Amino acid sequence: MGLLNDFDTFCSNIKLDNLADMKKTTEEIAKKLNTSYYDLDNETELHMYIVGSVGRNTAISGSSDLDILFDLPVNVYRQYNAFSYNGQSALVQAVKKVLKEKYTSTNIRGDGQVVVIAFDKYTIELVPGFKQVDNRFKYPDTHDGGSWKYTDPLSEQSACADCETKSEGKYFDFCHIIRSWKNNIGFKMGGLLIDTLVYDFFDINECFAGSPQKNYLEILQALFEYLKNQDKDRSHWYAMGSHQRVYNSEKGKYIGKAKEAYDKIKDLTIGSDNANKILRQVLGNSFPKVQGKTERSAQYVHIKECYDCDSASEEFIEEKFFVDIRYDVDIDCNVTQAGWRPFLLRKFLGEGSTYLRKNKKLAFFIEGTDCPKPYDVYWKVRNVGAEAIRRDMVRGNIVKESGLHHIENTVFEGEHYVECFLVKNNVCVARDRIEVPIGTL
Incomplete structure (x- = not known):
């Protein structure tokens, strides 16, 4: 349980x-x-x-x-x-x-x-x-x-309340869960679109009435499967109750994100040893770390123990600001080394390359954003692995910087990553992450 x-x-x-x-x-x-x-x-x-x-x-x-x-x-x-x-x-x-x-x-x-x-x-x-x-x-x-x-907002409210009743209290929870997933991964998805898609999913599943007591893992797996199978070229959906058109303004960006989420959780079961770890990766740090352990929201509790015990000082954006992703931000990294031709990290990894080599200069930068100025830019560098622990260089602090660039170097092996956050009016409104895998040579 x-x-x-x-x-x-x-x-x-x-x-x-x-x-x-x-x-x-x-x-x-x-x-x-x-x-x-x-x-x-x-x-x-x-x-x-x-x-x-x-x-x-x-x-x-x-x-x-x-x-x-x-x-x-x-x-x-x-x-x-x-x-x-x-x-x-x-x-x-x-x-x-x-x-x-x-x-x-x-x-x-x-x-x-x-x-x-x-x-x-x-x-x-x-x-x-x-x-x-x-x-x-x-x-x-x-x-x-x-x-x-x-x-026609009142008919939408009525339809949502009706679905909540028929689902025996599940519908609102999954509207909340999808919002938390969206904020954790960092992409735009309108609230009315979320509520409409979750409503349609519950409707075709007869609101899961009479299903086993809150078997939320199975419902979540089915919901991500439903979302990943949507048509990215579809122009619009019809909102519950009002039947107003809800347009596919982000060109189905959520569909690819849902596929990634589904692939991560599709094989999980209630008894899976790593279930909480994977669900935290997908849904965010407000999901408890260990099965059965009660936690308050990460928004209000400074996490004293790090995830996977790599560091006692890792910071999470949810601890510093409210997170409500409303804009897109895309980051990349220009990789250079004396005597070598520069290249972009995302293209390098996208072409099937596995690891960066040591002794390279990494210039992370914001490639683009639709967030209107002004906003503050924060960066987070997280080193992962035994070598990072041995050197006491796990890091993971969130730092505000004046520009749109952040400079690092490839020093030791590990599955590292860098995150960027845009903060506007004390709310994190955009975020992106790039993996930085560094090999042994």
């Missing part, structure tokens, strides 16, 4: 843990907008809706965005719909101005369809909308001269 209990611990570790704070902020915003638009003083709940992943109960610890929707009076719609040009933009700016009266020192901006409020702990994206008789919301889109569009 150890591994089954470890999944329970893991799911508890990654649950959203600042919902109360988010709700408090949402109530403050609702109070301000209700006063301004409805002449209702001290009203903190009416007309305000928490939507997005938090509203669907599928967000996890470290989530850096909160999506909310405020239902405005119909006369406000008539006012801005009567504009000859882009009344939608004028509406967004008007709501922004009202909120700026309350949050005078906070960065608030209008961004397309939303008002963005950048708090230190998380960013709120507020959609000003108008509730319709069918419970959808009409909202402004400021692009291309302005237009009105529709969204």
Whole structure:
């Protein structure tokens, strides 16, 4: 029963843990907008809706965005719909101005369809909308001269809650687990796409109703198999409840990542000696190290013992920052040595080469990222193996650097690796890792 209990611990570790704070902020915003638009003083709940992943109960610890929707009076719609040009933009700016009266020192901006409020702990994206008789919301889109569009978050929330009930409490857990996997591996995958794919998977499996008590390993193996078999060229999926299109904006990048995950865990069983080690590699450090051992989230506990006992000082990004991967970053390494032609490490390894030789200079660099500036860059170098232990050079500390490059040298053999993290507003929003295998010669 150890591994089954470890999944329970893991799911508890990654649950959203600042919902109360988010709700408090949402109530403050609702109070301000209700006063301004409805002449209702001290009203903190009416007309305000928490939507997005938090509203669907599928967000996890470290989530850096909160999506909310405020239902405005119909006369406000008539006012801005009567504009000859882009009344939608004028509406967004008007709501922004009202909120700026309350949050005078906070960065608030209008961004397309939303008002963005950048708090230190998380960013709120507020959609000003108008509730319709069918419970959808009409909202402004400021692009291309302005237009009105529709969204249906309440039906999505209802469908998710229904799946959670039918699955006897499993659906939300696996929405959380896939988010943790995405953050640990480091690639973009939208929250609505995650929830839709997990919903579809549960739907075709009859929500695993009546299945053995939380046999999460078998369900996870089947889920990764389902994800890896998706069509990377498919243009869109339909969201649960609302049936809105969820577009394949990342060209199915998650499919290849799911295949890698499936290959790692497909042969695991409840009794596998290395199950926790492999599951931590896939799902992250919040998964317990040893079967049956209860751990708090790695976000709040400094790990005093290293993984595989190589080092007592290895640092993990989850210990330093919240992790919510929202952007891509790709790193590579330029390998040079006097008298030899330079080459790129990823190409070298991709062509079937096994090891680097000693005495080479390694210049790691950020090849590209879609993360908007400003952001801070952190690097981590991890040396692995008996030689690293003998020399007391396991390392594994996370260091902030001013540039986009990091210089190392090949010194001794081992299956080493280097990681890069982009941190924005105290949240790790992008990460990448490159293996650095060094041979004996």
